[in-house]
Structures are given as structure tokens and as C-alpha cells.
Amino acid sequence: MRILSGVQPSGELHLGNYFGAIEQHVRLQHEGEGLYFIADYHALTTVQEAPRLRELTLDVAATYLALGLDPKKAIFFRQSDVPEVTELAWLLSCVTGMGLLERAVSYKDKIAKGITPSVGLFTYPVLMAADILIYRSNLVPVGQDQAQHVEMAQDMAQSFNAAFGRDVFVRPEYRLNATAKVPGLDGQKMSKSYGNTIPIFARGKKLKKVVGSIVTDSKDYTKEPLDPDTDNVFALYTLFASDAEKTQMRKDYVENLVGPSPARPSTRRETRPGSGRCSPEQGKQEARSRGPSCSERSSRETISPRGSPGRRPPRRERRGRRS
Numbered sequence: 001m002r003i004l005s006g007v008q009p010s011g012e013l014h015l016g017n018y019f020g021a022i023e024q025h026v027r028l029q030h031e032g033e034g035l036y037f038i039a040d041y042h043a044l045t046t047v048q049e050a051p052r053l054r055e056l057t058l059d060v061a062a063t064y065l066a067l068g069l070d071p072k073k074a075i076f077f078r079q080s081d082v083p084e085v086t087e088l089a090w091l092l093s094c095v096t097g098m099g100l101l102e103r104a105v106s107y108k109d110k111i112a113k114g115i116t117p118s119v120g121l122f123t124y125p126v127l128m129a130a131d132i133l134i135y136r137s138n139l140v141p142v143g144q145d146q147a148q149h150v151e152m153a154q155d156m157a158q159s160f161n162a163a164f165g166r167d168v169f170v171r172p173e174y175r176l177n178a179t180a181k182v183p184g185l186d187g188q189k190m191s192k193s194y195g196n197t198i199p200i201f202a203r204g205k206k207l208k209k210v211v212g213s214i215v216t217d218s219k220d221y222t223k224e225p226l227d228p229d230t231d232n233v234f235a236l237y238t239l240f241a242s243d244a245e246k247t248q249m250r251k252d253y254v255e256n257l258v259g260p261s262p263a264r265p266s267t268r269r270e271t272r273p274g275s276g277r278c279s280p281e282q283g284k285q286e287a288r289s290r291g292p293s294c295s296e297r298s299s300r301e302t303i304s305p306r307g308s309p310g311r312r313p314p315r316r317e318r319r320g321r322r323s
């Protein structure tokens with residue numbers, strides 16, 4: 001089985017990229033024949049300064065290697081090093097109806113956000129289909145937002161095969177991770193294009209600042225509990241927490257035990273769930289050494305119901321609240 005996926009070097013890789021895609025890529029390299037690439041041609045739809053694109057391309061390469069992609073196991077390459085892909089993109093564009101591309105949700109979202117589209121942004125799914133079909137890929141592990149693009153590649157393969165009366169292309173299937181859509185700081189999909197990301201390797205003050213800008217519900221949490229099912233901080237916390245921690249935190253939300261105590265808001269030492277103590281890499285190292293997970297440790301150190309003496313409760317972030 002041939003497994004292929006790509007990531008654009010259009011900004012610093014973030015938790016959405018990790019939990020939606022990279023984690024799968026690293027895991028799947030042990031199954032089947034893996035091909036992973038840096039989609040620099042796709043990134044040209046947003047980044048056009050050559051030095052910046054080169055730097056970001058190297059960053060993506062370093063990030064993948066740091067997160068465990070082994071070039072001895074999987075083929076790891078740069079999209080533009082295979083120029084035949086752009087040639088195939090043209091051939092596919094000639095069997096692709098405008099209507100198919102006009103239905104692309106990712107394109108429509110970008111337009112809705114006020115991004116001025118180029119022809120490249122519009123035909124982005126055709127280049128992506130060429131990436132997939134040229135290597136006769138069977139499986140494409142991606143995040144939720146890319147599933148439709150893989151379906152479009154299926155349509156293009158079918159149209160091409162029908163037009164030329166031969167099964168030239170294999171039908172690719174997408175695969176989603178359990179966490180297929182990670183919310184960003186503003187609650188929308190975390191994305192480099194939306195400036196709402198938590199970078200994978202952010203730490204220290206920078207991480208604290210980013211986490212501090214997560215948007216939460218505007219209701220008065222001192223009077224009624226926040227809903228863990230719609231709360232952004234909770235959603236991000238669950239990415240790192242163990243099952244026991246998630247259950248406990250959900251209980252704390254429902255019982256309105258999260259947040260600074262209304263009685264003594266300023267005297268309490270506070271922290272918040274998932275406050276950056278655990279990186280995916282730390283988690284992996286700990287899994288190898290079979291020690292307590294980073295999230296387990298940070299939970300013991302920092303997460304507790306409000307009001308327990310000597311223990312620090314997570315704080316609901318107020319700064320980024322919707323008004």
C-alpha cells in the first residue's frame with residue numbers, strides 16, 4: 001500500500017498540523033510505502049518571497065525529522081523537485097469541470113475571509129490531485145479540511161480514466177486522525193492562513209502569551225459554568241490530557257470549579273490546562289521511557305479544583321473573550 005501526504009511550508013507548523021496530520025504520518029511510516037513531501041508549490045499561493053519560502057521549507061523538514069519521520073523508512077521530499085507533477089496538473093485541469101473547483105469549501109472559506117484569490121488558489125485542488133495521483137497513492141492521511149480535496153482527486157482520476165478509456169489512475173482514499181479538526185485561538189480551524197495557531201515548538205513566554213489569547217465564552221463564569229463541549233480551552237486541553245484528566249476536568253467545568261475564585265481572584269497562583277508543559281516530543285520521549293506522561297505530571301502539579309488549599313487551579317482566560 002502506498003501512503004502519501006504533504007504539508008505546505010506557509011508558516012510555522014502548529015498543533016492542528018501535528019494532531020491532524022503529522023502524528024499520523026510519523027505513525028504510518030511503519031506501515032506500507034510512505035511518501036511525504038513539503039508542498040512548496042502550494043505554499044506559493046500565500047508565500048512569495050524566495051528567502052522566506054526557503055527558510056520555511058527547511059523548517060518543515062526539520063520539524064518532521066524532529067517529530068520522528070525517518071527518511072530511511074519513508075521517502076521525504078520537496079514537491080517542486082518533481083516537476084512532472086505540475087505537468088500532470090495541467091492534464092488533469094483539462095478533464096476537470098469548473099463546477100467541481102467552485103464547490104471547494106477551503107477555497108470558499110478563504111474568499112469569505114477576504115483573501116483575494118489567485119488562479120493558483122482556485123486550481124489548488126488540481127495540483128493536489130496531481131501530487132496524489134502521480135505516485136498512484138492508495139491512502140492519503142490528512143486533517144478534516146483536506147478530505148474534500150482528496151475526494152476531488154478521486155473525481156479527477158475517474159474523469160481522466162473515463163476520458164481515455166483506461167485505468168491510468170488509482171482511486172485514493174483519505175484517512176483522518178481521531179482529532180481531525182483542531183480549533184485555533186479564535187475557535188475556528190487552527191490554520192497558518194488564519195493567524196490563530198499554537199506553534200508546535202512554542203514554549204516559555206511566547207507560549208504563555210499565545211495561550212493567553214485563546215478566546216473563551218463571554219458569559220460570567222463566576223455565576224454559571226462554562227460548557228466544556230463548546231469551550232476552546234477544554235478542546236485544546238483534551239489533546240494533551242489523559243482520559244482520567246479529561247474526566248476530572250469535565251467534572252470541574254460542570255461544577256464550575258475552573259477559573260479564579262470570585263472571592264480571591266488576585267491572590268491565587270494560577271495556571272491553566274495544557275499550559276505548555278507538554279510538547280508532542282516530550283510525550284514521545286516519556287512514552288519510550290515509560291515514565292508518567294508529561295500531561296499526567298503537569299496535572300498533578302497544576303490542575304486542581306478551585307479552593308483546594310495549596311493546589312493551583314487552572315485559570316479561565318479572560319483576555320481574549322468575545323464581547
Ligand code: ADP
Pocket residue numbers: 006007008009010015016017018019020021022141142143144145146179180181182183184189190191192193
Ligand atoms: P494550514 O491550514 O495551517 O496551512 P496545511 O494546509 O499545510 O495547514 O495542512 C497540513 C496538514 O495539516 C493537512 O493534512 C491538514 O488537513 C492538517 N491540518 C491543518 N490544520 C489542521 C487543524 N486545525 N486540525 C486538524 N488538521 C489540520
Ligand code: TRP
Pocket residue numbers: 004005006007008039042127128131132140142146149
Ligand atoms: N493541501 C494540503 C494542505 O494544505 C497539502 C498538500 C498538497 C497535500 N498536496 C497534497 C496533502 C497531497 C495530501 C496530499 O494541507
